[in-house]
Structures are given as structure tokens and as C-alpha cells.
Amino acid sequence: MSVPETAVAARRKNALLVRSAVPADHAAIRAVVIAAYSQYAELIPPGIFSAYLADLLDLETHASHGPLFVAEADERVCGYAAFYPDASAQGVGWPAGWASGRALAVDPAARGHGAARALIATGERLAQDGGSPVLAFHTHSYMTSAITLYERLGYRRAPEFDFDVAARFGRPGAAQITALAYLRRLTPARVHVSGLRHPRCPAGSAQPKQRTHQ
Numbered sequence: 001m002s003v004p005e006t007a008v009a010a011r012r013k014n015a016l017l018v019r020s021a022v023p024a025d026h027a028a029i030r031a032v033v034i035a036a037y038s039q040y041a042e043l044i045p046p047g048i049f050s051a052y053l054a055d056l057l058d059l060e061t062h063a064s065h066g067p068l069f070v071a072e073a074d075e076r077v078c079g080y081a082a083f084y085p086d087a088s089a090q091g092v093g094w095p096a097g098w099a100s101g102r103a104l105a106v107d108p109a110a111r112g113h114g115a116a117r118a119l120i121a122t123g124e125r126l127a128q129d130g131g132s133p134v135l136a137f138h139t140h141s142y143m144t145s146a147i148t149l150y151e152r153l154g155y156r157r158a159p160e161f162d163f164d165v166a167a168r169f170g171r172p173g174a175a176q177i178t179a180l181a182y183l184r185r186l187t188p189a190r191v192h193v194s195g196l197r198h199p200r201c202p203a204g205s206a207q208p209k210q211r212t213h214q
Helices: 003-013 023-043 046-056 059-065 115-129 144-152
Strands: 016-020 068-073 076-084 099-106 134-139 178-185 210-212
Touching: 016 115, 023 046, 023 059, 023 068, 023 076, 023 099, 059 068, 059 076, 068 115, 076 115, 099 115, 115 134, 115 144, 134 144, 144 178
Parallel strands: 099 134
Antiparallel strands: 016 068, 016 210, 068 076, 076 099, 134 178
């Protein structure tokens, strides 16, 4: 095999793919979520963290409200996110008519290769296709790398939609743990004369079932 052929093979092997999840992916998704969120276990009281993690891992409930997506690299699931076409279904105060994301997770061993960015871009595309003016989600102050990425992508704080994680998971007497609200207002999808909708996606974004070479 020549050097150019070797380079092409390597790019294909490491290509990032964002696709719809299927039930057979659930075990791999849960492993990614546990790996991604366990690093925060010592920052949240055990009783609250266990309830919080159980909610993240409740894939059946998330899937009942909207599609689940995974990011794959080298044919292995390395990232995941749930998409809610109706943000109000999360029950955390988002208005009806907005879209939202939930439980974004990237395997720590796979970070830095664009998986989170590709999953967010997929959520934006779905929100635009559905006519939502906003994509919103919550994060936490200790998720500093994620916050840096969100702000770089144009997401801004919306403190009026913050909520107390302790109270949400049945620990109203515990010290408050604030879930920080972030949102981005989206450009409506363009409609061509053919009637087909073509969303304006950020440069470098990944589409469902499309490979992006790294």
C-alpha cells in the first residue's frame, strides 16, 4: 500500500459519524454516560448524584420524547445526546415551542476530536428543521470545558431558566446545586423553490448518518 493510500485508510478509520441510536446501542451509550459523568461524583452529594445519574441513564424515557443520537469513531460509540423537539417535556421550565438537548456525553478517552460539537450541530439542525427558534440545555459550573465550548458556539446564559438539582431529585433540604441554563437562538431553515428545507448549519458541523473526516 502506498503512502497516500495509507493516509486515506487512516482518515476513513478515524472518521466521526453521527447517527440515530438504536436499542442495540443502549449498553454502549450507558457506558459512555457513566464514564463522562462519574468524574463529577465527588462534587455532588451521593444521594443526589445517584438520582441524577439514573435520570441520565433512563434512555427509554428520553427516547419517548425524541430521538437519541450517538457519535461513532472507528465503529465505536464515543458520544451521545438526547434531543427533545419540545423542550417543555423535560419538566424543568423550558417554554413550549423550544427544542432542547439532554445528557450530552463524550467518552473522556475520545474528547478533543469534535464529537460534542458534531452532536450539538445535529441538535441544531433538527431544531431548525422542526421550526424551533431556540435550542436550549442545562449544564453545571464545574463542567468548565463544556461551558467553554458552548460559549464558543454562540450559546449564552439564561439564568431565568436555572433550577435546583437537589430539589428536583427529592432533596429539598440539601445545599442548592444549580443547573445552569444555556440557549442559542437559531436561524430559520431556508426553504428553496422546490419546497425542500435546507438548514443553515455551522461550518464543520456533522449531519446524522454523515461521516466527517478528522
